[in-house]
Amino acid sequence: MKTTKSNNEDWDLVLESGRADKHYWKDLWRYRELFYILSWRDIKVRYKQTVLGAAWSIIRPLLTTIIFTIVFSKIAKLDNPGNAPYALMVFAGMLPWQFFSNALSESSNSLIGNANLITKVYFPRLIIPASSVITSLVDFAISFLILIVMMFWYHYIPSWHIVFLPVFIILAFLCAFGVGLYLTAVNVKYRDFRYIIPFIIQFGLYITPVGFSSSVIGEKWKSLYALNPMVGIIDGFRWCILGNPMNWNSFIFSVLVILVFLIIGVTYFRKMEKSFADNI
Amino acid sequence: MSKIIEVRGLSKSYIINHEGKESYTALRDVIAHKTKKIFSFSNWKSTENTKEEFWALKDIDFDIEQGDRVGIIGRNGAGKSTLLKILSRITEPTKGNIKIKGRVASLLEVGTGFHPELSGRENIFLNGAILGMSRAEIKTHFDAIVDFAEVEKFLDTPVKRYSSGMYVRLAFAVAAHLEPEILIVDEVLAVGDAQFQKKCLGKMEDVSKNEGRTVLFVSHNMGAIQRLCNNVIVMNKGVIGFQGEVTSGFNYYDSLIRDHKLTNNSSGFALKIDLNVKGQLNPKFLHSDDDIEFIIDIESPNDYTENFINVCIDNSVGDRVIHLRNDFEHFPIDIKKGKNQFKISIAKNLLAPSIYYYWCRVVIGNQQFIIDSDLISLEVKGEVISGLIAHKSTWEIA
Numbered sequence: 001m002k003t004t005k006s007n008n009e010d011w012d013l014v015l016e017s018g019r020a021d022k023h024y025w026k027d028l029w030r031y032r033e034l035f036y037i038l039s040w041r042d043i044k045v046r047y048k049q050t051v052l053g054a055a056w057s058i059i060r061p062l063l064t065t066i067i068f069t070i071v072f073s074k075i076a077k078l079d080n081p082g083n084a085p086y087a088l089m090v091f092a093g094m095l096p097w098q099f100f101s102n103a104l105s106e107s108s109n110s111l112i113g114n115a116n117l118i119t120k121v122y123f124p125r126l127i128i129p130a131s132s133v134i135t136s137l138v139d140f141a142i143s144f145l146i147l148i149v150m151m152f153w154y155h156y157i158p159s160w161h162i163v164f165l166p167v168f169i170i171l172a173f174l175c176a177f178g179v180g181l182y183l184t185a186v187n188v189k190y191r192d193f194r195y196i197i198p199f200i201i202q203f204g205l206y207i208t209p210v211g212f213s214s215s216v217i218g219e220k221w222k223s224l225y226a227l228n229p230m231v232g233i234i235d236g237f238r239w240c241i242l243g244n245p246m247n248w249n250s251f252i253f254s255v256l257v258i259l260v261f262l263i264i265g266v267t268y269f270r271k272m273e274k275s276f277a278d279n280i
Numbered sequence: 281m282s283k284i285i286e287v288r289g290l291s292k293s294y295i296i297n298h299e300g301k302e303s304y305t306a307l308r309d310v311i312a313h314k315t316k317k318i319f320s321f322s323n324w325k326s327t328e329n330t331k332e333e334f335w336a337l338k339d340i341d342f343d344i345e346q347g348d349r350v351g352i353i354g355r356n357g358a359g360k361s362t363l364l365k366i367l368s369r370i371t372e373p374t375k376g377n378i379k380i381k382g383r384v385a386s387l388l389e390v391g392t393g394f395h396p397e398l399s400g401r402e403n404i405f406l407n408g409a410i411l412g413m414s415r416a417e418i419k420t421h422f423d424a425i426v427d428f429a430e431v432e433k434f435l436d437t438p439v440k441r442y443s444s445g446m447y448v449r450l451a452f453a454v455a456a457h458l459e460p461e462i463l464i465v466d467e468v469l470a471v472g473d474a475q476f477q478k479k480c481l482g483k484m485e486d487v488s489k490n491e492g493r494t495v496l497f498v499s500h501n502m503g504a505i506q507r508l509c510n511n512v513i514v515m516n517k518g519v520i521g522f523q524g525e526v527t528s529g530f531n532y533y534d535s536l537i538r539d540h541k542l543t544n545n546s547s548g549f550a551l552k553i554d555l556n557v558k559g560q561l562n563p564k565f566l567h568s569d570d571d572i573e574f575i576i577d578i579e580s581p582n583d584y585t586e587n588f589i590n591v592c593i594d595n596s597v598g599d600r601v602i603h604l605r606n607d608f609e610h611f612p613i614d615i616k617k618g619k620n621q622f623k624i625s626i627a628k629n630l631l632a633p634s635i636y637y638y639w640c641r642v643v644i645g646n647q648q649f650i651i652d653s654d655l656i657s658l659e660v661k662g663e664v665i666s667g668l669i670a671h672k673s674t675w676e677i678a
Contacts, residue, residue: 010381011286011379011380011381012380012381012382012383013369013378013379013380013381013384014377014378014379014380015366015367015369015372015373015377015378015379015380016373016376016377016378017372017373017374017375017376033409033414033415034409034410034412037405037406037409038409041395041398041402041406044397044398044402045395045397045398048397048398116392116393117392117393117410118370119370120370120388120389120392120393121368121370121386121388121392121393121410121411121412122368122369122370122386123410123412190306190307190310191306192306192307192308193307196307274371274372275371275372277365277370277371278294278371
């Protein structure tokens, strides 16, 4: 090709193989309305289709909390480092965990679920997993209402730390988004990968301090444990809501891990994005 | 006039996996293959997948001027859809480049992203956003869209309760109100009833001719292309066979599709299917009340008994309209060495005016031949009627 670089500037769009798309992030901004409307669609359809839609996001965390409280507090008799009731501590951990696991399973299936869009129209594909994570945020908000009810029930007044809660919500969001981006791209390439995802999530629950406090983990294992980014996020939630002690060293470690996940997720997704329409 | 699209050396290849029956890769298989390779050094070659590179587009060059209305025609598998997909940025070219000026909107399917649970109103906004319209734009055109689709009364009904006609009308109405500089349209006029197709065609004409937009339009409907386009590109096996004025393009295309011969040199068979209408072979179109006869010529190197022939006629949406099989009629197909000819006739007044595709499968011994795996089109004319089949009825006063 003998076209010079200056020539390219007369054109609005140049399509070429492997061309680093400098318009990508600008396009993402341009397509923000599509992002809003896809999020709105997912939310609307989710709560329209099942009467249980909203009820489900209340029943599930509530039942799990009751069971975890019985198992870990009454049977296993694990420590509760804070002064809040055990059930509240479990629920404060359950909130981010459920958000994370919902967001992860939704986003990892999101591309396959929207195959009809991907093969028929162009838009930055990042919008699809991002809007599916938003849907989980609504479930999170509903579950949060239960927390408030529980606090009334136990006459528990949250600490002033609660103003920092949004920071941890954003971290949980980024964590689910980063991992979700990676998984959903892998899912397009290897279609049977989705059977592994529920297992990953279930496994994650065992290595995450949902039913117990991270303080029960021995000092020796603390740093290894912090490799699980949800540890820092759950500790943060308990610090915000219940005023439980917080291990800031392991928290910084968690944030770093989240950033690494996010970078890997976005890079891999961008690399695979070009071939989604061919593989899906 | 200035160039609005410039395509240079455009190629696109796909990898066809011969071994995998499934259309996608499974991690399970990948792991299985890798482990097999590790443990069987001796015959590791046999475990390798037979992958084949298939070039859907091969080194294509063309320019499109602003305001051009270009029809893209070609047989199925000629590369039309791949070209549109690359132009719409859905997939990336393997080689070459495309330069575009202005906003592109592509309409590869009617009603992309429609959600059955959402109401008509909600779907207008959803579909509009998916096609690249802003909320403000959709609001401006909202009344016109509803008006065009004729669904005012059902705006707040979930579209799953819509009849298929209403659904298609609404979907097309949204798309028809796009206002890009370049509009890319794939065979979307093949939906809906004849009246609505006419209305869509009129709207397309409006958009392209009167508003001076650049339109790229893929269709099997030659009549529509003739009405809408001032230029055609004829695709053939991944390359551009012809670009230029419409009538010459049609002639070129005709010469491509009238040759329905399939020769398999390695096995010594030659097969051919012809359509006979009133003594005329493979006419450009026929009338509903014409008798139709298929003539199948088979040249065989040997004698074969108990063979099988079927001929299918599908409509433009892909539904099978007619399926002819020799075993349905208990007609044995015995093939002798040398030339054989079979004739199949079907009753007249069956095919309603529309576009159809037909193809033929012949099984001889243990070999199977598809005569023209690219589908051959068949345009039936007649009075515009509604309904899927042509029908005549007798009326009387009792």
